[in-house]
Every structure is written in C-alpha cells, then in structure tokens.
Amino acid sequence: DSGVTQTPKHLITATGQRVTLRCSPRSGDLSVYWYQQSLDQGLQFLIQYYNGEERAKGNILERFSAQQFPDLHSELNLSSLELGDSALYFCASSGLRDSLNTEAFFGQGTRLTVV
Amino acid sequence: QQPVQSPQAVILREGEDAVINCSSSKALYSVHWYRQKHGEAPVFLMILLKGGEQKGHDKISASFNEKKQQSSLYLTASQLSYSGTYFCGTEGGSARQLTFGSGTQLTVLP
Numbered sequence: 095d096s097g098v099t100q101t102p103k104h105l106i107t108a109t110g111q112r113v114t115l116r117c118s119p120r121s122g123d124l125s126v127y128w129y130q131q132s133l134d135q136g137l138q139f140l141i142q143y144y145n146g147e148e149r150a151k152g153n154i155l156e157r158f159s160a161q162q163f164p165d166l167h168s169e170l171n172l173s174s175l176e177l178g179d180s181a182l183y184f185c186a187s188s189g190l191r192d193s194l195n196t197e198a199f200f201g202q203g204t205r206l207t208v209v
Numbered sequence: 210q211q212p213v214q215s216p217q218a219v220i221l222r223e224g225e226d227a228v229i230n231c232s233s234s235k236a237l238y239s240v241h242w243y244r245q246k247h248g249e250a251p252v253f254l255m256i257l258l259k260g261g262e263q264k265g266h267d268k269i270s271a272s273f274n275e276k277k278q279q280s281s282l283y284l285t286a287s288q289l290s291y292s293g294t295y296f297c298g299t300e301g302g303s304a305r306q307l308t309f310g311s312g313t314q315l316t317v318l319p
Contacts, residue, residue: 135311
C-alpha cells in the first residue's frame with residue numbers, strides 16, 4: 095500500500111459526460127501529480143500541484159482541469175468525454191516542491207471507460 | 210520531452226541478465242526507475258541524481274551518465290518476479306516535472 099488513495103477504482107460513463115476523479119496523497123506529501131495511461135501505453139504527465147498551487151502542466155487537454163484543496167486532496171475533472179479518454183488515470187504524491195529528488199508514490203489508479 | 214527507452218520489449222530466461230536504456234535530448238537533474246505489473250500502480254525502484262552515480266538494489270542496479278543524458282538499468286540473474294514494464298522518468302529542462310518514457314516490457318520465463 096503506497097498510502098495514496100484514488101477513488102473511484104472504476105468508472106464507466108457515456109460520451110459527452112463529465113466525471114471527477116479524486117486523489118488523497120500520502121500523509122504529509124504536499125505535491126500531487128496526475129498521469130494518464132492509455133491501453134498498454136506509457137505514463138503521460140498531465141499536471142502537478144504543490145500545496146494548492148499549480149506547479150507544472152503537461153499535455154493536459156482544455157477539457158480537463160484539476161485542483162488541490164486545502165486538505166491537500168486533489169481532483170481531476172474530465173468533461174465532454176470522448177471515447178479516446180478511456181484510460182487508467184494515476185495520481186502520485188511526493189514530499190518536495192521544487193525537487194523531484196525523492197520517490198513518487200502512485201495510487202492504484204482509476205480506470206475510466208467511456209462508452 | 211519524453212525520454213526514449215530501448216528496447217521496447219525483452220524476453221529472458223530465469224537467471225539471465227538484461228539492460229534497459231533511457232536517453233533524453235535535454236540536460237537532466239535526475240532519472241527515476243519504476244516497475245509496473247499489469248493493471249497495477251508503478252512501483253519505485255531507484256532515483257539517480259546528476260553526478261554519474263551508480264545505484265544498486267538487490268540484483269537491480271542503474272547508472273546515470275549526466276554528460277550523455279543517459280541512464281541504464283541492469284537486471285542481473287533475473288527472477289520471475291522481475292517481469293513487468295519498466296519505466297524511466299526524467300526530470301530536466303525548465304519545467305520541473307517527471308516525464309516518463311514509453312516503457313520496456315520485460316518477460317522472464319522459467
């Protein structure tokens with residue numbers, strides 16, 4: 095158990111809909127990262143938050159948005175869903191802000207299926 | 210920019226050795242290695258910081274050549290439990306984010 099909790103584990107929804115994925119980082123970790131992993135593909139970096147502020151942005155679509163709340167949990171919002179958005183979405187957390195010289199702990203992921 | 214991993218896939222027999230390479234086109238601060246079993250979360254193996262150090266973890270070790278912006282993961286006397294997809298993650302450039310390669314699928318057969 096990495097200590098990172100993601101909910102829900104599975105999500106099936108229709109095209110055009112909006113969903114919210116939730117992540118609770120490890121106790122004490124201030125940084126949260128979101129990654130998208132399509133079927134048998136690599137991990138695509140979406141966005142990073144540190145202590146409530148956006149720190150880095152990857153190839154995140156405009157239809158996607160995220161935030162980190164004062165209690166440090168984070169939510170990834172996906173809207174106007176398309177079939178191609180079906181993927182495993184991982185959240186990871188680490189303790190440092192400006193350095194990644196430490197391990198990132200991954201949650202078990204949310205498997206999103208858009209039908 | 211995504212680091213490039215090679216090979217894409219490796220099939221070994223138990224006890225054989227393997228090397229997985231990771232290279233980047235930009236200067237790197239650090240290289241991370243993770244292993245992911247099918248349907249599971251990636252699990253941390255090790256981090257290498259710039260300075261060309263080599264690290265070891267049981268029979269898995271790695272090196273980081275800062276000048277060449279390359280890292281290699283060495284798996285010695287592979288075990289069945291080593292099977293999985295290995296990802297290198299790199300941190301570098303102006304954006305301090307961890308970017309992963311496309312992965313190397315390693316299969317260890319009995």
